[in-house]
Amino acid sequence: MENYKIRFKFQKINEFKYISHLETVRLLIMAARRSKIPIRYSEGFNPNPKLNFSFPVPVGLGSLAEYADMEVCEKIDLGRFVIDLNNNLGYGLKILDAVFHKEKLPSLMADISVIKYVFRLCFDDKSILEEYKNEIDSIKKEIKSIWMYEFSESQDDADIVYLNIFGYTKMLNDNKIFKFNDFLINLRYLSNNKNVGIMDFFKEEAYVIRGDILKTPMDIV
Amino acid sequence: MEQLSYKQLEKLLEGVLKPGRYIGNETGIKSKDISTDSDTESIVFTALVFPDIYEVGMSNLGIQILYDLINRNKNFSAERVFSPWFDFEDNLLKSDLKLFSLENRIFLDEFDIIGISLQHELMYTNALNILKLGKIKIKSADRDETDPLVCAGGPACFNPLPVAPFFDFFVIGDGEEAFIKVLDVLKEKKKNKKSKKWFFDNIREFEGIFIPDDYNFFYNDKGLLEKIEPERKIRKAVLKKIDDFDIVKNPVIANIKPVHDRFVCEIMRGCFRGCRFCQAGYIYRPVRYRDHEKLVSQCIEGIEKSGYDEISFLSLSSADYPGIEKLIDSFTAETKNEKISVSLPSMRLDSFSFNIARLIQRGRKTGLTFAPEAGTQLMRDAINKNIDKNEMLECMATAFREGWEKVKLYFMIGFPDETYEDILAIPELVKEILKMGRELLPGRKVGRIGINLSINAFCPKPFTPFQWAGQDPIEVLEDKFAMIVNHLPKKAVNVSWSDPRKSKLECAISKGDIRTAEAVERAFKKGARFDNWSEYFNFDVWENAFNESGLNMDFYTSRKMSKEEILYWDFIDTGIKKDFLIKENSKAEEILRSRKESDTKDL
Ligand code: SF4
Numbered sequence: 001m002e003n004y005k006i007r008f009k010f011q012k013i014n015e016f017k018y019i020s021h022l023e024t025v026r027l028l029i030m031a032a033r034r035s036k037i038p039i040r041y042s043e044g045f046n047p048n049p050k051l052n053f054s055f056p057v058p059v060g061l062g063s064l065a066e067y068a069d070m071e072v073c074e075k076i077d078l079g080r081f082v083i084d085l086n087n088n089l090g091y092g093l094k095i096l097d098a099v100f101h102k103e104k105l106p107s108l109m110a111d112i113s114v115i116k117y118v119f120r121l122c123f124d125d126k127s128i129l130e131e132y133k134n135e136i137d138s139i140k141k142e143i144k145s146i147w148m149y150e151f152s153e154s155q156d157d158a159d160i161v162y163l164n165i166f167g168y169t170k171m172l173n174d175n176k177i178f179k180f181n182d183f184l185i186n187l188r189y190l191s192n193n194k195n196v197g198i199m200d201f202f203k204e205e206a207y208v209i210r211g212d213i214l215k216t217p218m219d220i221v
Numbered sequence: 222m223e224q225l226s227y228k229q230l231e232k233l234l235e236g237v238l239k240p241g242r243y244i245g246n247e248t249g250i251k252s253k254d255i256s257t258d259s260d261t262e263s264i265v266f267t268a269l270v271f272p273d274i275y276e277v278g279m280s281n282l283g284i285q286i287l288y289d290l291i292n293r294n295k296n297f298s299a300e301r302v303f304s305p306w307f308d309f310e311d312n313l314l315k316s317d318l319k320l321f322s323l324e325n326r327i328f329l330d331e332f333d334i335i336g337i338s339l340q341h342e343l344m345y346t347n348a349l350n351i352l353k354l355g356k357i358k359i360k361s362a363d364r365d366e367t368d369p370l371v372c373a374g375g376p377a378c379f380n381p382l383p384v385a386p387f388f389d390f391f392v393i394g395d396g397e398e399a400f401i402k403v404l405d406v407l408k409e410k411k412k413n414k415k416s417k418k419w420f421f422d423n424i425r426e427f428e429g430i431f432i433p434d435d436y437n438f439f440y441n442d443k444g445l446l447e448k449i450e451p452e453r454k455i456r457k458a459v460l461k462k463i464d465d466f467d468i469v470k471n472p473v474i475a476n477i478k479p480v481h482d483r484f485v486c487e488i489m490r491g492c493f494r495g496c497r498f499c500q501a502g503y504i505y506r507p508v509r510y511r512d513h514e515k516l517v518s519q520c521i522e523g524i525e526k527s528g529y530d531e532i533s534f535l536s537l538s539s540a541d542y543p544g545i546e547k548l549i550d551s552f553t554a555e556t557k558n559e560k561i562s563v564s565l566p567s568m569r570l571d572s573f574s575f576n577i578a579r580l581i582q583r584g585r586k587t588g589l590t591f592a593p594e595a596g597t598q599l600m601r602d603a604i605n606k607n608i609d610k611n612e613m614l615e616c617m618a619t620a621f622r623e624g625w626e627k628v629k630l631y632f633m634i635g636f637p638d639e640t641y642e643d644i645l646a647i648p649e650l651v652k653e654i655l656k657m658g659r660e661l662l663p664g665r666k667v668g669r670i671g672i673n674l675s676i677n678a679f680c681p682k683p684f685t686p687f688q689w690a691g692q693d694p695i696e697v698l699e700d701k702f703a704m705i706v707n708h709l710p711k712k713a714v715n716v717s718w719s720d721p722r723k724s725k726l727e728c729a730i731s732k733g734d735i736r737t738a739e740a741v742e743r744a745f746k747k748g749a750r751f752d753n754w755s756e757y758f759n760f761d762v763w764e765n766a767f768n769e770s771g772l773n774m775d776f777y778t779s780r781k782m783s784k785e786e787i788l789y790w791d792f793i794d795t796g797i798k799k800d801f802l803i804k805e806n807s808k809a810e811e812i813l814r815s816r817k818e819s820d821t822k823d824l
Contacts, residue, residue: 018234019477026482027248
């Protein structure tokens with residue numbers, strides 16, 4: 001039987017950010033069965049669907065960029081694949097993109113090296129922004145798990161500043177692994193002291209590294 | 222209608238262990254969308270409450286049936302509510318927020334009616350806690366016209382008295398038609414702004430409706446029931462044509478793995494076996510079978526709509542469904558490309574049903590379950606568990622020869638007039654099975670043989686021929702259990718035992734009366750919750766609660782009731798005459814007497 005591999009990207013937001021990785025897998029498989037997607041199963045007494053995910057996002061953190069590789073038995077129409085699955089999933093779990101891939105790709109789990117998190121911050125007093133930036137910089141130096149960070153100001157709301165953190169999910173050089181929940185505790189502490197509100201945060205993208213460049217798992221297919 | 226906001230939910234979920242229990246938004250939700258169907262005045266809102274955690278409640282078929290049925294009606298909307306776990310309850314209390322439903326996150330006290338499913342006695346305190354967390358007064362007498370109606374249904378309600386003061390009314394028996402009829406009246410009440418009294422007057426005559434306020438119970442100075450007023454009996458509601466209602470083809474799919482994670486199809490209701498200890502066997506009569514063809518097509522539709530890869534053909538005794546093999550065959554033939562596995566819970570194994578086990582396990586040979594319940598043939602005859610030992614052993618022999626390594630055995634101890642002989646026969650049987658297995662299992666499998674032995678304490682239940690019996694005291698049960706364990710081989714047997722204190726409480730409440738309700742309330746106020754969960758069950762709390770209510774648990778459990786006594790549940794008519802139960806009881810007594818006369822090794 002021929003083998004077709006689909007790589008797809010999905011979001012896990014709103015209520016569904018509270019579902020654990022294992023539960024997400026269960027829900028996606030059931031939705032695929034309802035959509036009559038011909039998933040491939042492993043052989044043996046306990047056949048498992050051939051489905052591999054990227055590193056799970058922590059429960060409670062919303063994500064716009066979860067990835068998975070799924071094997072199917074027939075060359076199906078990818079447009080239908082996305083539409084059918086989305087008809088069988090709630091808005092919180094939504095397929096955003098899907099592509100076929102032929103050549104052997106490294107597993108998502110092994111390949112994804114950097115994750116981008118976005119924090120929406122509210123400054124009552126913008127004059128402390130520099131000070132705040134310095135604090136983030138010293139956190140970066142201390143925890144050694146941030147590849148880079150950047151600040152960007154909101155177009156529509158003068159009080160809002162976005163903090164983008166690119167955290168390592170792999171040991172590459174002398175870095176450490178970025179632990180989201182630990183960082184959040186640090187950030188909360190810092191923001192409390194400086195009277196900065198953390199309005200929202202989510203995982204925005206996951207990257208693999210090719211050469212010195214960050215690429216999304218879809219880019220490299 | 223007041224709802225919890227998403228922001229509030231996020232706050233409540235902070236630090237909670239399994240937040241997925243509280244988020245709703247499942248596939249298969251059918252309640253009305255109140256943001257678009259804004260005419261909430263013309264819709265009757267029902268909170269369907271299952272007083273245990275999400276994973277347990279989402280596995281309950283009764284909730285799924287009613288949910289489906291109510292929501293199919295354009296005038297009604299049903300939403301689900303489960304018991305929050307301790308961490309979430311703490312957060313609710315800390316933020317001073319009320320418990321809410323999963324679908325639209327409507328606060329519990331905003332509903333028109335709250336229907337609580339009572340499956341067994343050890344969930345009563347959870348039921349009261351749900352009311353409390355919804356800021357609803359737990360006693361019917363303390364609630365007024367502005368409060369929702371609060372009712373209960375489910376098998377435990379057949380003796381409603383131990384929880385009677387908490388509910389405005391009970392639906393006893395099958396809920397499908399009975400509850401919908403109630404909702405129709407409630408719709409009129411809401412539309413025409415009628416009183417609760419008007420509502421009760423209009424549902425009182427319906428089958429299965431018990432309104433506690435209507436009844437009075439008079440006791441003599443010995444504490445025995447003397448009179449129930451009025452004499453009118455409450456006849457349980459019976460769904461006559463089960464095929465009038467399709468099975469639930471698109472159930473709500475739990476967001477986090479429920480305890481039974483499979484498509485469930487009820488193939489029949491009731492059981493004709495008549496085991497004399499079994500309450501379900503009596504209260505669910507008459508036996509009603511679903512039509513074979515309809516089942517097959519409905520199940521296929523259900524599997525497609527739900528996305529499950531396993532189906533359970535549910536009933537009290539599924540091997541007794543006429544043509545069960547044919548049913549499994551036609552279903553598997555139709556779904557052979559989809560790799561659906563079939564399971565039959567509660568199988569009563571004999572040679573016939575072994576064929577079925579072979580059929581459904583398709584080479585997997587996970588294990589065979591037998592429920593002889595009693596050790597000796599005599600006691601099995603007395604309890605009317607007509608499993609013949611030789612037949613059972615023959616069936617196991619075949620199984621071992623084919624390479625099945627695991628056997629699960631269910632027994633009960635503490636039956637009326639039980640002797641050493643009955644008890645010791647249990648380890649004897651286990652030894653015999655092991656020996657046989659070692660001889661018959663193909664070579665390399667011998668080492669993997671295993672017997673799981675599960676022992677439960679007999680608990681006399683209302684509406685059974687053993688309803689008059691007393692329960693063995695805890696110490697006696699413990700001695701009997703120890704005796705079994707002492708005589709078991711040390712290897713290859715795994716024995717589990719239900720906490721006898723839990724069985725005692727279950728018995729005390731299930732055979733309880735209107736006075737018991739005070740003990741239930743006290744235990745709840747002392748903090749009893751999740752009584753069915755061993756880690757949270759606290760017997761002392763309950764014992765004190767009984768004592769402080771001026772009651773002795775033993776009065777309800779170990780006292781043998783006399784046949785002349787008026788039983789607390791005599792005003793409920795299950796359709797089975799008391800005379801019939803008396804006759805069945807005499808048959809058991811007679812069988813046991815025959816032994817007494819020849820042998821007096823009584824415990
Ligand atoms: S124990 Fe099982 S077989 Fe016996 S009456 Fe009850 S449900 Fe039927």
